[in-house]
Amino acid sequence: MGRLLNYRTATLVVALLATMVASAFSANFYDEFDLTWGGNRGKIFGGGRMLSLGLDRVSGSGFQSKKEYLFGRIDMQLKLVAGNSAGTVTAYYLSSQGPTHDEIDFEFLGNETGQPYVLHTNVFTQGKGNREQQFYLWFDPTKNFHTYSIVWRPQHIIFLVDSVPIRVFKNAEQLGVPFPKSQPMRIYSSLWNADDWATRGGLVKTDWSKAPFTAYYRNFNAAACTVSSGSSFCDPKFKSSFTNGDWQVGNELNAFGRRRLRWVQRYFMIYNYCADLKRFPQGFPPECRSSRL
Template sequence: MDFIIILTIILSVLPMKSNGANNSFYHYYTYLWGTDHFLVDPQGTSVQLKMDKISGGAGFRSKSDYGSGSFHIRLKTPNKRTKGIVTSFYLTSNPDDGTPQGNHFELDFEFWGVDRRVQTNIFLNDGGQREQRFHLWYDPSKDFHLYQIIWNSHQIIFMVDGIPIRVFKNNSAKGIAFPNKAMHVDASIWNAPFAGPVKWSQAPFIAQYQDFGFTACSARAKSKNISYCSSQIYFWNKPKYWELSASQKQQMDKYRKSYMFYDYCSSKTTWKPECPLNA
């Protein structure tokens, strides 16, 4: 009995780990909504989410909640010309059971229509409004590209095809909130009024996802404390990931100067106290 208890404790702190044998959708994710607008291939290697005028879109979520990790997916946005349709990949502490959302933590990748734009946003147990928007240097509807969020106790990194485009530092010691609740991974296609009017004549709109494996620290059931997910037994918590390297900083600066067209920190009406701390 003592051996079983010890083994259970050890397994509870090991990361959910991707490998070639179980990189399938079914290992990491589960259906969320969409009925016949949600399609997984028999091997679990590809998912299609469809949006049309009669549906509310479709989505899926991770089977577990997490307290830190390196999360990624490959996706292809719809190829029909329209505004208003958003394809997303994000982490959130919001429940999926329809209960009132209120303030929550969330880390977003949101793709608007097919105009090569992606919006990143961060909610810090509040209403968010920390948008940074980028023109992509490729057409995201033509091929699959890699989108990644690395979250540890020091910083959050948004990456596109291995290129860091945004960093949010942990400045909780200075009174700035930082995610301290477990979050799960969501992916969806939906009609977002903030993204403009939809040309329904172009429907259906189909988003495609691949490469479902990720590595993360699973949150313990019924526990609100995720501090154990800061352990350096996980590679993303090691000092190497506490700050971008000099070359990564140069790369991020280059891409932000070339492709970012909106930053909440650039306006007095949307500026927040963390803005000078994330340079």
């Protein structure tokens, strides 16, 4: 128990430091994003420091980045729909376009009051997804803002929550698995109704008497390479965002980062496609062989 408490204390300190760094470098939403659908349900306010998305019986809402990115670290702080959020999905992801698109997903599946959110992650390469891992969180994501990060490198994709690695998707091209490395991607987010599947497989429907539902965003930061008209520009913070940190050394997780990843996957992972024998009775997809740490 003492070891677990010490770990949680260390995690809290890292999260606080991550929040301070995000606050110092956060970008202006007016400059970085366009509200793309949902009418006035999406709002930018606080001088561009805050953004909110809304969902009611008529429509959800969404936004997308003005820039396209090819590798980098993307950080965003979210505070999710509070109360009875069953049936709702808050999606935050990177994606290219077209039938062979690449995509890196965070999706937050709402739940009834008092029941935990499900954090759903997925990776699409060349239009093929079905690489789901799902987690509970070790905190209530509706009470405060928390930082959700995507580290996208030619070697791997790392999903982080408050600087804690929860998932690593390694480049397994040597096994014949495509990896997202050539298609620039925009950042997207949306709040929408998915009560046909989101909560307990669609058994729990959206309670529209609780609408409107609202999710909040702040402290966006991209230490990344942007692509425009065939040319690219890499932010000076791009390199340091991968060489600094208590969870990595060079391009890989260090021993502490691997311990934290195993802690999350042992105590908070609730689904892993790489362990679903019913789904893959003839053997797991080849990238599962390279996902072991």
